[in-house]
Amino acid sequence: MQQTQTAIAIPGYRPGKKALLVFFETDCPTCQLALPYFNGLAGDSLQVIALSQDDEARTQQFVKQMRITYPVELDRGLTLSRSYDPQSVPTSFLLDENGAVMRLLVGFDKAGLNDLAAVVGHSPIAPQDDGAPAWKPGCSSRHLEPQGDGASPEDSSAPLLRRVGEPATRIELKGDVDPVEFCFWQFGDALPVVPPTTERVAAILKACALSPESVVARVPPCYGEATVEKIAANAVMAGCRPEMMRVLVPLVRAVCDERFNAHGVQATTHFAAPLVIINGPVRQELGFWSRQNVFSNVARANSTLGRALQLILLNMGGARPDGIDMSALGNPGKFASCIAENEEENPWEPFQVDRGLRREQSALSLFAAEPPRGVSEHSAQRGETVLRAICQALSTVWSYRMCMRNEAVVVLCPEHVKTVHRDGFSKQQVRQFLFENTGIPLRYYASQDGGEGTQLVAHYREIKIQGEPCYQKFSSANAIHIVVAGGTAGKFSAVLGSWSTGPAGSQMVTYPIPEK
Amino acid sequence: MSVTLVHPGNENVPQAAAPPARLESLAGKKIGLLDISKPGGSFFLDRLEKILRERHGVAEVIRARKPTFAKTAPPQVIEQLRGMDAVVEGLAD
Numbered sequence: 001m002q003q004t005q006t007a008i009a010i011p012g013y014r015p016g017k018k019a020l021l022v023f024f025e026t027d028c029p030t031c032q033l034a035l036p037y038f039n040g041l042a043g044d045s046l047q048v049i050a051l052s053q054d055d056e057a058r059t060q061q062f063v064k065q066m067r068i069t070y071p072v073e074l075d076r077g078l079t080l081s082r083s084y085d086p087q088s089v090p091t092s093f094l095l096d097e098n099g100a101v102m103r104l105l106v107g108f109d110k111a112g113l114n115d116l117a118a119v120v121g122h123s124p125i126a127p128q129d130d131g132a133p134a135w136k137p138g139c140s141s142r143h144l145e146p147q148g149d150g151a152s153p154e155d156s157s158a159p160l161l162r163r164v165g166e167p168a169t170r171i172e173l174k175g176d177v178d179p180v181e182f183c184f185w186q187f188g189d190a191l192p193v194v195p196p197t198t199e200r201v202a203a204i205l206k207a208c209a210l211s212p213e214s215v216v217a218r219v220p221p222c223y224g225e226a227t228v229e230k231i232a233a234n235a236v237m238a239g240c241r242p243e244m245m246r247v248l249v250p251l252v253r254a255v256c257d258e259r260f261n262a263h264g265v266q267a268t269t270h271f272a273a274p275l276v277i278i279n280g281p282v283r284q285e286l287g288f289w290s291r292q293n294v295f296s297n298v299a300r301a302n303s304t305l306g307r308a309l310q311l312i313l314l315n316m317g318g319a320r321p322d323g324i325d326m327s328a329l330g331n332p333g334k335f336a337s338c339i340a341e342n343e344e345e346n347p348w349e350p351f352q353v354d355r356g357l358r359r360e361q362s363a364l365s366l367f368a369a370e371p372p373r374g375v376s377e378h379s380a381q382r383g384e385t386v387l388r389a390i391c392q393a394l395s396t397v398w399s400y401r402m403c404m405r406n407e408a409v410v411v412l413c414p415e416h417v418k419t420v421h422r423d424g425f426s427k428q429q430v431r432q433f434l435f436e437n438t439g440i441p442l443r444y445y446a447s448q449d450g451g452e453g454t455q456l457v458a459h460y461r462e463i464k465i466q467g468e469p470c471y472q473k474f475s476s477a478n479a480i481h482i483v484v485a486g487g488t489a490g491k492f493s494a495v496l497g498s499w500s501t502g503p504a505g506s507q508m509v510t511y512p513i514p515e516k
Numbered sequence: 517m518s519v520t521l522v523h524p525g526n527e528n529v530p531q532a533a534a535p536p537a538r539l540e541s542l543a544g545k546k547i548g549l550l551d552i553s554k555p556g557g558s559f560f561l562d563r564l565e566k567i568l569r570e571r572h573g574v575a576e577v578i579r580a581r582k583p584t585f586a587k588t589a590p591p592q593v594i595e596q597l598r599g600m601d602a603v604v605e606g607l608a609d
Contacts, residue, residue: 169523179519187524201522224526233524264586315525455555504584 008083011073012049018102018120019095022050023075023086026062027216027253028139029511033132033357034090034108035066040125041117042070051075053089053142061209065514081143088138094119108136133356165215165227170198183237187315189307189335193237204232207242208249216249217256220263222318226252231308234315238308239300243286243516247364248308250511251276254366255309259507265368265499266319269326272499272506273333274313275369275409276306277483278340279352280362282513288340292487294411295339295372295494306336331371339485345414346484348427354481355510362513367409367481368506370397372494377416380491383423386416387430390493391438394480395473397497401440401453403460403471407479407498407508410434413486416493427482435477439463439470481508539602542572548600550589551581556608564604 013019022038024031035050042048048070052059056074063072075081084093084101092105094116103119105112110126111134117125128134145163173179179195187193194200205212205228212229219226228249235248255262255274265272278288289299297303319325321334331337343350352363373396377389390410398406412420412430420430442462445454460471474480479501486492499506539545547568551557561579568574580596582589597603 166527169527171521171523173519173521175517177519179521183521195519196522196524198520198522219526222526222529225528229522230524233522236522237524261587263588268586311524318526318529500584500586505586 008079010049010051010080012047012071013099014047015099016097017047018045018097019047019049019099020116020120021080021084021093021095022048022090023081023084023092023141024050024052024090025139025142026052026054026058028089029253030108030136030138031090032062032066032512032514033136034113034138035068037113037125038092039067039069041120041122043122046120046122047071049073051080053078053081057209057211078143081141085143086141087144089141090138091141092116107138108133110134130358132358136356163215164211164213165225165230167213168227168229168233187237187311189311189314191335193311194239196233196236200236201229201232204235204240204242204245205229208232208245210249216252219252219256219312219317220261220319221267221324222316224316224318226256226312226316230316231312234311235304235308238304238311240304240308241286241300244301244305244308246516247278247282247286247305247513250513251305251309251364251366252312254364254509254511255313257366257509257511259503260366260368260509261506262313262317265506266313266317267324267326268499269328270499271327271329271331271370272368273331273337274309275333275367275496276309276338277351277365277367277409278302278305278338278363278513279343279350279365280360280513282362283340283343285362285516288338290340290342290344290485292489294342294485294487295337302338302340303336306333306338309338310334310336333369333371337369339411339483341483342414342485345417345488347417347421348482348484351481351483352510354427355508357510357512362515363510364513365508365510367407367496367508368499369409370497370499372411372496375493375495376491377493378491380419383420383425384433386419386491386493387425387433388437390495391434393495394434394438395440397473397495399452401444401451403440403453403456403473404475405456405501406474407481407501408474409481409483409496409498411483411485411494411496413490413493414484414488415491417484428477430482431477431480434480435472435474436463437465438473439465440473442469442471445471542568542574542602544573544575545601546576546578546599547574548578548580548597548603550593550597550603550605551579552585552589552605552607553582554585554608557606560608561604561606564606 050072094102096102113126114124183193183195210228214228216226287301341351375393380386463472549561565577
């Protein structure tokens with residue numbers, strides 16, 4: 001760690017007073033989470049200066065959306081980043097009155113934030129119960145990217161990491177070519193699409209603060225560069241309204257997040273398709289539907305967002321269903337699969353809080369899901385009876401004798417939620433009950449027929465469920481995700497199984513959606 | 517009337533590389549066997565290794581294994597197979 005960096009001027013810095021330099025990127029989810037916390041720290045005893053590794057337009061947008069109240073400066077040419085050399089962002093350097101580094105804070109770390117506050121004589125700034133995770137790692141600092149903005153010319157041979165792409169080619173269609181038919185064959189999903197004319201794409205780009213050539217992500221498995229303009233063109237084809245870019249940009253980042261592993265999800269022989277779950281005020285703002293027919297063709301927002309994601313995966317990622325996408329049977333969710341949580345009928349915390357975000361934060365979560373399998377339970381008098389019916393559906397996830405490897409999303413309908421909540425279950429208790437009561441009877445393994453899952457029993461955990469010896473289905477209660485959705489009439493819930501999970505498979509990811 | 521569209525696809529599709537010339541014979545060659553870690557992959561490759569050694573007189577067999585079939589091979593696994601005359605990527609299930 002360097003102790004002093006007096007040679008390079010820090011914009012806005014006044015010597016003689018302690019200072020906190022916060023290096024950040026506008027598109028880093030951890031920076032988006034962390035920077036608002038520093039609002040509470042700036043004052044008489046400490047000057048807080050955030051240093052953006054991005055351009056002025058994106059930085060201004062970030063400051064507005066994240067409601068940052070302390071000075072934010074641009075690290076032009078990444079000069080200060082090279083000097084202080086943070087390995088990831090956000091990284092904060094606490095400087096003493098002489099500009100020497102006193103301590104470092106890397107990533108988002110509530111305990112570290114509160115320690116930092118204590119050092120400058122401030123009360124804690126990161127409450128433990130505000131819905132944010134205790135800790136979250138950041139992203140690689142721009143100055144370490146081979147072709148980061150302002151990087152040295154010799155690094156410019158690494159096209160995979162460039163942040164600005166080429167403008168999309170313009171395709172001129174003569175008058176005798178029907179644009180709908182042309183796009184249907186060239187760029188479609190086996191349904192007609194809206195032709196992405198320059199006028200329509202321009203209208204969508206107008207609603208988006210990002211520059212059209214900015215590379216948002218590279219889409220596996222062929223790693224096409226999803227520039228803002230390409231995303232907009234696919235959004236037009238899917239029928240999105242311009243304001244949907246606010247959700248689509250973080251969604252493209254999420255689907256390309258290494259933890260989600262779109263490379264595997266898009267090429268597997270399994271059923272998996274990305275399921276999008278929307279939470280927070282964005283539901284009302286953009287018209288996401290969370291009630292009856294939530295998995296169906298009920299709302300433009302759900303259907304067009306889900307379809308735009310799929311078109312981007314096809315056109316930018318290249319896993320076409322007659323090519324690299326090798327799914328044996330496929331999944332109707334590959335046209336579009338987007339639900340919103342019915343937070344109004346959810347007596348517990350909404351789903352994004354389970355995922356580490358605040359209740360008022362709009363968010364999207366992405367899960368590599370099988371199609372929903374229905375659970376009907378219309379006669380149950382007690383919550384426990386409802387949950388036992390769900391346990392039976394959970395026990396069949398992946399394959400009935402396969403244990404410990406998978407996860408599931410349980411979509412509870414409002415009527416089932418009412419019964420379960422009335423009987424005193426918290427959401428954590430629901431998860432725990434489903435975990436402890438989902439298992440496969442040992443007698444199913446007695447035949448030694450070599451079927452799937454039977455070779456792995458050495459890794460299984462033996463439990464008793466209502467007196468019956470069983471292998472426990474899931475590795476932990478955290479493998480079961482609870483979402484409330486659907487109409488207020490009809491006692492039908494659903495279980496959606498996962499693909500391979502954990503670091504070797506696909507992990508659920510949750511991203512904040514910026515405010516309007 | 518003509519219409520102008522914005523190209524919505526990947527315009528940097530990598531060109532497929534031409535396959536190397538087919539080996540005339542396996543005798544005396546170095547062969548890599550990549551297990552992608554699907555269940556049963558090792559049985560298949562064990563058998564293949566035996567056949568390569570006993571019937572085809574290969575000089576050397578190098579076995580490499582991906583940590584997970586769900587992701588691409590990490591560089592260190594590819595590195596193990598550098599210098600092979602041929603590589604067999606084994607699937608199973």
